[in-house]
Amino acid sequence: MEHKIVLTGVTGAGKTTAIGAVSEIDPVNTDVRNTDAAVAKPFTTVGLDYGEIRLDGGQRLRLYGTPGQARFEFMWRIVSQGALGLIILVDNSQDAPMEALETYLDGFSDLIERTACVVGIGRQATHPEPGLDDYANRLAERGVLCPVVPVDVRERADVLMLLDLLLTQLEMKTGNIDESF
Amino acid sequence: MNLSDAMKTQAEGVIDELVNAIGDIRAAVISTEDGFELVSRARDDAQASRLSAMASSMAALGVMAGEECEIGGFRSITLEADSGFILMLQSTHPETNLILSVIADSQALVGKVLLYGKKSVARLAKA
Numbered sequence: 001m002e003h004k005i006v007l008t009g010v011t012g013a014g015k016t017t018a019i020g021a022v023s024e025i026d027p028v029n030t031d032v033r034n035t036d037a038a039v040a041k042p043f044t045t046v047g048l049d050y051g052e053i054r055l056d057g058g059q060r061l062r063l064y065g066t067p068g069q070a071r072f073e074f075m076w077r078i079v080s081q082g083a084l085g086l087i088i089l090v091d092n093s094q095d096a097p098m099e100a101l102e103t104y105l106d107g108f109s110d111l112i113e114r115t116a117c118v119v120g121i122g123r124q125a126t127h128p129e130p131g132l133d134d135y136a137n138r139l140a141e142r143g144v145l146c147p148v149v150p151v152d153v154r155e156r157a158d159v160l161m162l163l164d165l166l167l168t169q170l171e172m173k174t175g176n177i178d179e180s181f
Numbered sequence: 182m183n184l185s186d187a188m189k190t191q192a193e194g195v196i197d198e199l200v201n202a203i204g205d206i207r208a209a210v211i212s213t214e215d216g217f218e219l220v221s222r223a224r225d226d227a228q229a230s231r232l233s234a235m236a237s238s239m240a241a242l243g244v245m246a247g248e249e250c251e252i253g254g255f256r257s258i259t260l261e262a263d264s265g266f267i268l269m270l271q272s273t274h275p276e277t278n279l280i281l282s283v284i285a286d287s288q289a290l291v292g293k294v295l296l297y298g299k300k301s302v303a304r305l306a307k308a
Contacts (some may be wrong), residue, residue, distance in 0.1 A: 030241030032214040035184055035277050046216055046234075047241035070236040071216055 005166065007049070008108060009089030011068035011142045012037050013078045013122055014034055014109035014153035016049050017061050018089065023051025029065075038070075039080065048079055053163070073107060074119065080111045089118045090135070092127040094126045096140060107141060114143060116169035120162050124151060160180040182258075184213070188276050192220045196252070200299045203294055207265065207284040211305070212236055213277040214271075216228055223284075234281045237271050243271075259291065268294050272302035279305055 007015045019045045020027050030047030051064030064079045066072070080086075088104045090097050101119065102166050105112065119135060135148045192211045200209055200222050208223035216237030221229035246253040260267040265286045272279040281302055283294050 027243055030238070032237070032241060032244060033277055035213045035215050035217060044215055045236040046214070047239075047245070067238070069216075069234075072238060074235060074240055124248075153210075 002062060003084040003167075004062045004064060004082055005085050005087065005110055005163065006083045006085045006108075006111065007063060007065045007089065007092040008076065008104050009068060009087075009120075010032060010091055010094060010103075011044060012041055012094065013068065013089035013091040015065035015068065015089055016045055017056075018058040018153035018162075019049045019065050021154060021156045022053050022163070024054060025052045029180040039069075042070075047114040055163075057165075059113060059167075062174045070103065070107070072128075076107050080108060083111055083115065084109050085115045086115065086117045086168055087162050089151070090119060090121045091123055092121055092130070097121075098134065099131050100135070101138070102142075102163075103134065105144060116166055116173050117144065118162050118166045118169060119148045120158075121148060121152070122153060123153055124150040143160065182307045184219070184276060188274065188308065189219060192279070194307065195223055195283075195301050195304050196227075198304075199281075201295055202297045203283070203285075203289070205286070205289060206294070207286060208232070210236070210282075211272075211280045212280050212282070214240065214280060219279065229282050232282055232284075232296075233280075236282045239269060240271055240280050243269075257295070259295075263287075265289075265295075266291060268298055270298045272305040274305050275308050281305070 016029055028050040030045055031043040032046050034041055034044040045067045051063045053061050066076050086108050090101050132148050139146050162169050196209050196211055203291050210221040210229045210231035210232055211219045214229040218230050218233040223229040239258055247255045255271050257270040268283045270281045272281055283298055285294055
């Protein structure tokens with residue numbers, strides 16, 4: 001079985017890094033030099049990231065990362081086609097991380113409604129606010145049922161945990177992912 | 182954007198010359214490789230801004246496809262549609278890579294647009 005999983009979230013949250021941390025193939029990435037002074041990093045994804053991972057059960061996951069910036073919203077729609085689940089990465093060290101989360105909840109609302117979603121909060125150790133409960137409450141207010149966990153996207157184990165949570169979430173939602181897709 | 186005024190001024194000159202040389206085109210946009218509009222000559226400014234982001238994604242995928250097929254660096258994409266075409270050309274520039282996009286009706290000559298487009302990117306590279 002093959003499943004397509006989408007990683008999204010704010011620019012700089014580590015989507016490219018997360019895919020690189022778990023992919024068993026050389027990840028495809030479309031990074032170019034960043035010219036946006038509002039974003040403090042040398043390179044940014046403008047097309048998509050792609051990686052693959054095989055799970056113990058024989059399932060193969062195809063991981064697609066999106067650009068974070070809203071000007072690439074058309075790529076969000078393209079990459080969402082046929083996807084089985086969504087991981088949203090939040091960077092707690094940036095300004096207004098809660099608002100950032102809402103941008104992606106809105107931008108991917110169809111995918112979230114149709115499949116499952118997990119939210120990973122990055123740099124929480126150094127920037128504890130908003131807390132996990134704050135995020136969980138906001139998600140609940142919006143009627144989105146979705147786990148929220150702290151994550152260090154450089155750590156393979158952390159990214160695997162996100163994928164594991166997502167698959168569990170899917171099984172709960174659909175009964176059995178292999179039969180439903 | 183932290184790009185120099187000189188770069189923008191130069192791009193203004195290049196795009197005006199291009200539009201004058203080709204004549205009847207719908208729009209021309211020069212954007213940064215990360216998807217920001219630098220200069221445009223379009224009937225619709227919003228379109229130029231959105232096209233800049235799309236050109237950035239398409240060029241990046243072009244780079245990947247070129248690498249995957251081992252045919253060298255990316256130079257251009259021609260997108261043919263029902264009633265027109267889009268030509269996207271990669272341009273190096275000392276400050277940052279740029280992408281020139283030209284949108285024309287199907288009556289326009291692809292060869293002519295390609296010729297002047299290539300002249301334009303050559304000029305940008307010599308900044």
